[in-house]
Amino acid sequence: MAESLLKRIAEGDTTAVQECIDAYSGLVWSLARRLSGTPTDAEEGVQEVFISVWENADRFDESVGPETTFIAMIARRRLIDRRRRKQRRPDQNAAVSDSQIQVADPRQHDDPSELGDEAARAMEALEQLRSEQREVLQLSIIHGRTYEQIATSTGKPLGTIKTHARRGLIRLRELLESMPPSDARVNR
Amino acid sequence: MKHHGFHELNRLHELLVDRVLQGLTPAEDAELKRLLAKHPHTSLETFDHAVALLDVAAACATDEPLPPELRCRLLGMNWR
Numbered sequence: 001m002a003e004s005l006l007k008r009i010a011e012g013d014t015t016a017v018q019e020c021i022d023a024y025s026g027l028v029w030s031l032a033r034r035l036s037g038t039p040t041d042a043e044e045g046v047q048e049v050f051i052s053v054w055e056n057a058d059r060f061d062e063s064v065g066p067e068t069t070f071i072a073m074i075a076r077r078r079l080i081d082r083r084r085r086k087q088r089r090p091d092q093n094a095a096v097s098d099s100q101i102q103v104a105d106p107r108q109h110d111d112p113s114e115l116g117d118e119a120a121r122a123m124e125a126l127e128q129l130r131s132e133q134r135e136v137l138q139l140s141i142i143h144g145r146t147y148e149q150i151a152t153s154t155g156k157p158l159g160t161i162k163t164h165a166r167r168g169l170i171r172l173r174e175l176l177e178s179m180p181p182s183d184a185r186v187n188r
Numbered sequence: 189m190k191h192h193g194f195h196e197l198n199r200l201h202e203l204l205v206d207r208v209l210q211g212l213t214p215a216e217d218a219e220l221k222r223l224l225a226k227h228p229h230t231s232l233e234t235f236d237h238a239v240a241l242l243d244v245a246a247a248c249a250t251d252e253p254l255p256p257e258l259r260c261r262l263l264g265m266n267w268r
Binding site: 012014017018021025026027028029030031033034043046047050051054065068069070072073075076077080081083084116118119120121122123125126137140141142146147162165166169170172173176 | 201202205206208209210211212213233234235236237238239240241242243244245246247248250251252253254255258259261262263265267268
């Protein structure tokens with residue numbers, strides 16, 4: 001099996017950085033577009049994310065999960081930190097605008113087999129949540145909305161949004177843990 | 189006592205979820221660290237993996253490539 005890109009980066013292989021950018025830039029760009037206020041902010045965010053991936057490559061443990069998930073976790077953390085920093089120093093360009101950030105809904109994906117097995121299972125688990133929990137998690141994770149924006153758009157109190165997010169994510173995690181691997185389900 | 193423990197765990201989950209979905213204020217971050225120290229079996233990344241899987245699914249659905257000039261900028265950085 002080929003050595004992971006992150007392992008090679010951790011060992012100082014600079015050619016692996018280019019391969020990593022080419023392999024994961026779509027994932028990072030998608031996250032940056034969802035979690036940033038403007039395209040310029042998203043571009044700066046992508047650069048910060050790849051620096052963070054490079055700095056944290058030695059923490060990657062393939063026995064815990066795939067590289068894709070590790071990079072998605074680093075990217076989200078970095079981009080959320082950026083968003084919070086911007087919220088503390090608000091400027092007019094930082095407001096999230098629906099016209100600037102357009103995100104496709106993965107439920108409308110034509111071919112679920114194109115999603116990774118685990119990501120497809122996560123979408124399946126999302127579908128099993130109560131509708132109000134699913135709505136809040138979709139708006140937050142898939143559309144990158146803040147709790148405040150979700151409260152405004154749904155007309156529900158902020159505390160209710162937080163409760164749906166917490167209960168939904170706890171349930172989603174339980175569902176993922178209880179689901180058999182995709183292969184097992186296909187062969188059943 | 190049990191009641192207090194339930195509320196504490198609830199609050200810990202709330203902070204872990206907020207951390208991964210919205211980020212925390214410095215005060216919330218300090219509170220999370222205090223609670224994690226009291227609940228050592230709970231991982232800081234309890235919910236991160238599930239959210240990362242949905243992030244991957246959303247990225248597959250958008251399939252939007254990185255702008256070429258941004259890619260050039262990234263490749264031109266000093267990765268040593």
